[in-house]
Amino acid sequence: MGAARSAAPKYMKTAIIGCGHLGSILARALAAAPLGNSTYHGRGLHLVERNPQSAQALAQELNASFETQASAAVSRADVVILAVRPQDFAQASIELAPHIEPKQLIISVLAGVRLATLAKALPRCTQIVRAMPNLPALVHQAITALVASPQTASTSVEQARAIFESVGKTILLHEEAQIDAVTAISGSGPGYVFYLAQALSEAAQSIGLEAEVAETLVRETFYGSAALWCSGPAGAQALRSTLTKGGGTEAAFKAFDDEKIAERLAEGVKAAWRRYIELSGKVTTQ
Ligand SMILES: NC(=O)c1ccc[n+]([C@@H]2O[C@H](COP(=O)([O-])OP(=O)(O)OC[C@H]3O[C@@H](n4cnc5c(N)ncnc54)[C@H](OP(=O)(O)O)[C@@H]3O)[C@@H](O)[C@H]2O)c1
Numbered sequence: 100m101g102a103a104r105s106a107a108p109k110y111m112k113t114a115i116i117g118c119g120h121l122g123s124i125l126a127r128a129l130a131a132a133p134l135g136n137s138t139y140h141g142r143g144l145h146l147v148e149r150n151p152q153s154a155q156a157l158a159q160e161l162n163a164s165f166e167t168q169a170s171a172a173v174s175r176a177d178v179v180i181l182a183v184r185p186q187d188f189a190q191a192s193i194e195l196a197p198h199i200e201p202k203q204l205i206i207s208v209l210a211g212v213r214l215a216t217l218a219k220a221l222p223r224c225t226q227i228v229r230a231m232p233n234l235p236a237l238v239h240q241a242i243t244a245l246v247a248s249p250q251t252a253s254t255s256v257e258q259a260r261a262i263f264e265s266v267g268k269t270i271l272l273h274e275e276a277q278i279d280a281v282t283a284i285s286g287s288g289p290g291y292v293f294y295l296a297q298a299l300s301e302a303a304q305s306i307g308l309e310a311e312v313a314e315t316l317v318r319e320t321f322y323g324s325a326a327l328w329c330s331g332p333a334g335a336q337a338l339r340s341t342l343t344k345g346g347g348t349e350a351a352f353k354a355f356d357d358e359k360i361a362e363r364l365a366e367g368v369k370a371a372w373r374r375y376i377e378l379s380g381k382v383t384t385q
Pocket of ligand 1: 119120183185187209231
């Protein structure tokens with residue numbers, strides 16, 4: 100596993116299948132992203148979305164081509180990003196399969212759809228990458244884990260990295276099984292952060308602060324602490340130990356330890372992980 104910035108690859112024509120929440124974020128990011136010596140500026144961006152209302156406007160905004168069902172136009176793309184919901188995968192792959200060319204890179208963001216399932220549904224494709232971005236992709240601050248099928252070329256993996264670096268940072272996994280654990284940490288992670296933020300805001304109100312003040316203090320504390328963490332090499336444990344000894348923070352840590360808060364959090368993460376393992380592989384081809 101390793102996190103790094105990849106070398107920018109050459110300009111790529113990209114088709115996005117499914118332009119809902121994530122597909123449209125990626126489309127917007129790619130339309131604006133500098134890749135190689137060029138930017139997309141809509142050139143070579145092709146959107147496939149069965150719901151024409153919003154996607155037509157998006158295609159117009161990005162100067163991209165658009166259709167409601169995958170056709171021969173998809174075979175002109177260098178990269179095909181699959182971004183439908185997992186339950187729509189079987190139908191989408193039936194529509195897509197005849198238009199896939201072996202040299203194309205297929206990137207799937209579908210939770211729980213394995214590389215083997217993708218390869219079976221799209222038998223002509225040889226270059227397959229699974230990607231698991233997270234919600235901060237909305238503000239170009241995602242962390243995306245990527246895993247490639249064994250026969251995928253390293254240049255294809257670098258192309259996939261470059262695409263997801265348009266919405267944040269990337270991390271490369273070497274074992275597909277790890278993606279369920281990744282989903283339980285960074286995929287669900289924004290949810291955990293908001294859960295903790297809500298609990299802290301409620302705690303702030305229980306000691307006399309107004310709701311608006313509480314939310315502002317908690318939000319800025321999370322933001323500032325994350326910025327401090329990202330600003331240097333110190334890890335969470337080292338940063339925690341810089342806080343004043345014998346004061347209120349230490350009293351809180353003791354109360355957290357007495358209540359086994361860390362163990363409870365680990366139980367929650369394991370519950371998410373078990374659920375993703377259960378869901379993974381449930382989606383198969385028809
Ligand atoms: N949202 C996230 O933060 C996130 C993070 C990581 C991974 N993912 C993965 O990303 C995928 C998409 O999630 P989402 O939240 O973006 O879902 P979404 O908003 O529902 O978008 C999916 C879109 O695909 C369209 N669609 C379905 N079948 C199609 C087909 N055969 N051809 C063309 N378009 C088709 C849907 O149209 P209809 O609405 O008409 O069905 C919908 O507009 C999921 O598989 C999810 O696991 C999402």
